[in-house]
Amino acid sequence: MTTNADPPEGIQHYDSATDVPFEVSKYWHQRYNIFSKYDDGIWMTDSAWFGVTPEPVATRIAADIARLAPPSKTVLVDAFCGAGGNTIAFALSGRWKQIFAVEKDPKVLACAKHNAEVYGVAKKIFWIQGDVFAELPKRLKQAGKNAVIFGSPPWGGPTYADYEVYDLSVMQPYSLLDIYKPFAAISKDVVLYLPRTSDLRQLAQLAKPGERLKVTHYCMYGASKALCVFFGSLNGG
Numbered sequence: 001m002t003t004n005a006d007p008p009e010g011i012q013h014y015d016s017a018t019d020v021p022f023e024v025s026k027y028w029h030q031r032y033n034i035f036s037k038y039d040d041g042i043w044m045t046d047s048a049w050f051g052v053t054p055e056p057v058a059t060r061i062a063a064d065i066a067r068l069a070p071p072s073k074t075v076l077v078d079a080f081c082g083a084g085g086n087t088i089a090f091a092l093s094g095r096w097k098q099i100f101a102v103e104k105d106p107k108v109l110a111c112a113k114h115n116a117e118v119y120g121v122a123k124k125i126f127w128i129q130g131d132v133f134a135e136l137p138k139r140l141k142q143a144g145k146n147a148v149i150f151g152s153p154p155w156g157g158p159t160y161a162d163y164e165v166y167d168l169s170v171m172q173p174y175s176l177l178d179i180y181k182p183f184a185a186i187s188k189d190v191v192l193y194l195p196r197t198s199d200l201r202q203l204a205q206l207a208k209p210g211e212r213l214k215v216t217h218y219c220m221y222g223a224s225k226a227l228c229v230f231f232g233s234l235n236g237g
């Protein structure tokens with residue numbers, strides 16, 4: 001599906017390398033790995049490029065969560081939906097009765113909605129513009145009981161690539177605990193998409209005695225892009 005609407009201010013669809021700001025160009029050159037339908041009119045803000053999950057990785061994560069989640073889990077909450085990389089893959093998987101996508105930045109949310117239209121799945125998603133930490137205990141509390149909560153938070157703070165082992169307690173603006181505690185208060189079935197160098201000892205501290213912790217690296221071109229940690233019934237018990 002091709003959408004020809006002009007993006008609103010602050011949102012772009014770069015067609016030509018000459019228009020692309022220097023900081024974005026590395027990502028723009030990988031645009032078809034990020035969104036295979038890029039040329040159908042994908043919208044991005046300049047900041048959204050840094051955090052978007054590439055399509056092959058998002059597709060594989062969506063397939064893994066669809067397979068691992070027990071049938072009682074019919075709702076998927078994408079807590080930090082960004083420009084829609086993961087949300088679109090969750091919708092395309094066809095596994096979920098309801099999908100909620102939360103994003104606090106209205107321009108980035110507009111990109112996600114539009115990009116989901118490009119992929120033909122926008123109507124399968126409930127879009128929520130707001131702070132997920134406020135929305136979860138309010139609007140999403142009831143639905144959250146039957147939900148898998150997926151979070152791909154910002155990885156700000158010390159540059160994760162500079163460290164052999166990344167300290168998740170200093171991740172900005174939310175540490176591992178800032179995210180995990182409020183999510184797990186709504187549903188034990190939580191999946192977090194984190195830097196590939198994340199300190200596994202910090203993740204293990206969140207496991208119950210005797211519980212297995214499932215951590216999966218998602219790779220492209222022979223290198224890990226990121227890891228997902230699976231909590232609750234998604235780790236196989």
Ligand SMILES: C[S@@+](CC[C@H](N)C(=O)[O-])C[C@H]1O[C@@H](n2cnc3c(N)ncnc32)[C@H](O)[C@@H]1O
Pocket residue numbers: 050051052053054079080081082083084085086087102103104105108130131132133152153154155
């Ligand atoms: C790494 S990006 C997510 C990328 C997304 N998975 C994708 O593939 O496009 C993180 C997003 O979380 C949003 N965000 C940060 N804090 C938030 C909050 N408290 N509630 C909702 N969204 C938030 C940011 O605006 C950013 O777009």
